[in-house]
Amino acid sequence: MSEDIRQYLQECAASYGIAVSSGQAEQFQWYMELLIEWNQKMNLTAITEPKAVVVKHFLDSILLLPELEQGDTLIDVGTGAGFPGVPLKILRPGLHLTLLDSLNKRLIFLREVLDRLGLDAQIVHARAEEGGRQAGLRTKFAFATARAVAPLNLLCEYCLPFLQMGGVFLAMKGPEPDEEVEAAKRAVSLLGCRLDGVKRFTLPGGDARSVVRIRREKPLAAAYPRHGAKISKSPL
Numbered sequence: 001m002s003e004d005i006r007q008y009l010q011e012c013a014a015s016y017g018i019a020v021s022s023g024q025a026e027q028f029q030w031y032m033e034l035l036i037e038w039n040q041k042m043n044l045t046a047i048t049e050p051k052a053v054v055v056k057h058f059l060d061s062i063l064l065l066p067e068l069e070q071g072d073t074l075i076d077v078g079t080g081a082g083f084p085g086v087p088l089k090i091l092r093p094g095l096h097l098t099l100l101d102s103l104n105k106r107l108i109f110l111r112e113v114l115d116r117l118g119l120d121a122q123i124v125h126a127r128a129e130e131g132g133r134q135a136g137l138r139t140k141f142a143f144a145t146a147r148a149v150a151p152l153n154l155l156c157e158y159c160l161p162f163l164q165m166g167g168v169f170l171a172m173k174g175p176e177p178d179e180e181v182e183a184a185k186r187a188v189s190l191l192g193c194r195l196d197g198v199k200r201f202t203l204p205g206g207d208a209r210s211v212v213r214i215r216r217e218k219p220l221a222a223a224y225p226r227h228g229a230k231i232s233k234s235p236l
């Protein structure tokens with residue numbers, strides 16, 4: 001077994017006003033063990049030191065928690081090893097969570113994590129821009145999230161098609177999101193949405209983070225999302 005991170009996690013979360021029960025701390029402990037174990041056979045994360053996993057993966061992910069209610073629908077786009085979707089599901093088990101990634105081997109890892117932690121989520125193996133055209137996913141979600149997937153102007157075309165009317169995209173970004181936000185303004189508008197503010201956080205240890213909120217206020221035009229090559233060659 002790796003280092004016991006349960007108490008450290010509970011203390012870090014408490015300092016941000018987030019309560020983590022002993023059962024939930026146990027789930028995070030299992031998640032970390034699996035992450036470190038599977039990371040030896042596949043590339044899941046460069047962060048493997050237990051306390052760094054707590055801060056840079058778990059705590060970073062759960063800073064979105066105040067946005068979410070039990071029963072909300074959320075799609076985590078480009079979820080990779082499950083961030084931020086799985087930590088949010090641990091603390092809001094009533095979330096209807098969908099985890100989407102284009103890389104199947106990461107989804108096999110996530111299936112194992114969900115089974116071991118006793119959590120239920122839909123797993124979708126697709127590129128985001130393909131998922132955004134599928135009837136069961138297009139404009140079906142109250143929330144979309146993405147961390148470390150693409151620059152915001154491209155990310156908007158990947159993620160905003162999933163939002164229902166009034167739905168919110170929470171884009172997790174670094175300390176200086178302003179340039180990316182500026183460059184994404186046209187995409188936000190063409191995709192029927194509006195910028196709804198930027199929240200800033202500091203993680204224990206001092207790293208700064210931001211969350212860009214974008215909300216759907218108009219229906220999604222049939223033309224979007226375009227094919228992947230077009231999105232990256234000529235961003236909106």
Ligand SMILES: C[S@@+](CC[C@H](N)C(=O)[O-])C[C@H]1O[C@@H](n2cnc3c(N)ncnc32)[C@H](O)[C@@H]1O
Nearest residue numbers: 078079080083101102103126127128147148149
């Ligand atoms: C750097 S990882 C970040 C993973 C996770 N969100 C995190 O913060 O740890 C980027 C992930 O996005 C996925 N990805 C990149 N572009 C994608 C796309 N167009 N559709 C679906 N997944 C994509 C990759 O397969 C990878 O798992």
